[in-house]
Amino acid sequence: MLGNLGKNLTKTMKKLAGMTIIDEEVVKEVIKDIQRALIQSDVNIKLVLNLSKTIEDRALNEEPPKGVTAKEHVIKIVYDELVNLLGEKAEEVEIEKKPYKILFVGLQGSGKTTSIGKMARYLQKKGFNPAIICTDTWRPAAYEQLRQLTENLNLPLYGDPDNKDALDLARKGLKEFKKQDLIIVDTAGRHKEEKDLLDEMEQISAVVEPDEVMLVIDGTIGQQAREQALAFSQTTKIGSIVITKLDGSAKGGGALSAVAEIGAPIKFIGTGERIEDLEVFDPERFISRLLG
Numbered sequence: 170m171l172g173n174l175g176k177n178l179t180k181t182m183k184k185l186a187g188m189t190i191i192d193e194e195v196v197k198e199v200i201k202d203i204q205r206a207l208i209q210s211d212v213n214i215k216l217v218l219n220l221s222k223t224i225e226d227r228a229l230n231e232e233p234p235k236g237v238t239a240k241e242h243v244i245k246i247v248y249d250e251l252v253n254l255l256g257e258k259a260e261e262v263e264i265e266k267k268p269y270k271i272l273f274v275g276l277q278g279s280g281k282t283t284s285i286g287k288m289a290r291y292l293q294k295k296g297f298n299p300a301i302i303c304t305d306t307w308r309p310a311a312y313e314q315l316r317q318l319t320e321n322l323n324l325p326l327y328g329d330p331d332n333k334d335a336l337d338l339a340r341k342g343l344k345e346f347k348k349q350d351l352i353i354v355d356t357a358g359r360h361k362e363e364k365d366l367l368d369e370m371e372q373i374s375a376v377v378e379p380d381e382v383m384l385v386i387d388g389t390i391g392q393q394a395r396e397q398a399l400a401f402s403q404t405t406k407i408g409s410i411v412i413t414k415l416d417g418s419a420k421g422g423g424a425l426s427a428v429a430e431i432g433a434p435i436k437f438i439g440t441g442e443r444i445e446d447l448e449v450f451d452p453e454r455f456i457s458r459l460l461g
């Protein structure tokens with residue numbers, strides 16, 4: 170995952186670890202390497218410059234804590250600031266009340282339906298019995314995809330391919346599942362106009378009154394992720410984000426960092442097409458893995 174970014178950053182960190190003296194020149198060189206690696210992975214230039222400045226300020230001005238060498242301290246600063254770039258760690262999925270309602274939103278093709286399947290499986294393994302409501306009236310295949318998925322997992326599904334009223338579907342589904350512990354609501358990812366889609370999300374959100382809204386974003390779209398996330402966050406309060414397709418893509422750094430900037434934490438990442446290919450996202454673990 171993010172193959173090149175990992176390789177380049179690891180190389181830089183090794184170079185830093187091999188230095189005998191840490192002076193301004195070394196710090197600046199290391200920062201240049203990091204900048205290059207991040208920009209190649211499509212991280213926004215402004216974010217890269219902010220990060221560089223913070224690393225430089227801290228590395229040149231902060232006294233290392235007792236017992237820590239200057240070199241170890243700079244390594245730690247770089248590590249900390251890369252973690253910061255990815256935002257806060259999301260809370261675990263906590264089912265505080267029943268039914269706990271999760272609303273999934275995202276554009277068509279982002280991997281929303283696949284992620285719902287992964288999420289349902291994840292929650293099922295945790296001992297929940299998530300029920301799914303399909304309100305996507307635009308893509309007939311969405312219902313069929315969910316039907317197969319819920320059949321395989323043996324989970325309840327509410328949907329009606331003949332009903333073209335998304336709000337009515339949401340209401341009926343909620344009524345049917347009011348005794349369940351957990352409900353996942355799938356929504357459309359396309360409309361004639363983007364504005365209609367966003368309006369529908371606002372209305373569905375008002376009907377469902379979700380405990381958590383998860384936004385699904387395609388990790389291969391790079392920095393555009395930010396605009397997409399902002400557009401959705403104007404319709405409903407985004408609680409957390411799922412970034413998909415981070416397998417194979419060398420440029421996922423763009424989406425990861427762009428989304429962290431909007432304020433909602435990244436909770437999961439999709440790392441493949443199979444139902445198990447979902448990882449809980451932890452910025453710290455992610456960076457330490459990236460740096461080998």
Ligand code: GDP
Nearest residue numbers: 277278279280281282283413414439440441442
């Ligand atoms: P939706 O329109 O947002 O519901 O998108 P789908 O769930 O139907 O996914 C669109 C395509 O992306 C499908 O071919 C999925 O198999 C694929 N996909 C979804 N998540 C991932 C992922 O994490 N990695 C990869 N490689 N493909 C994914």
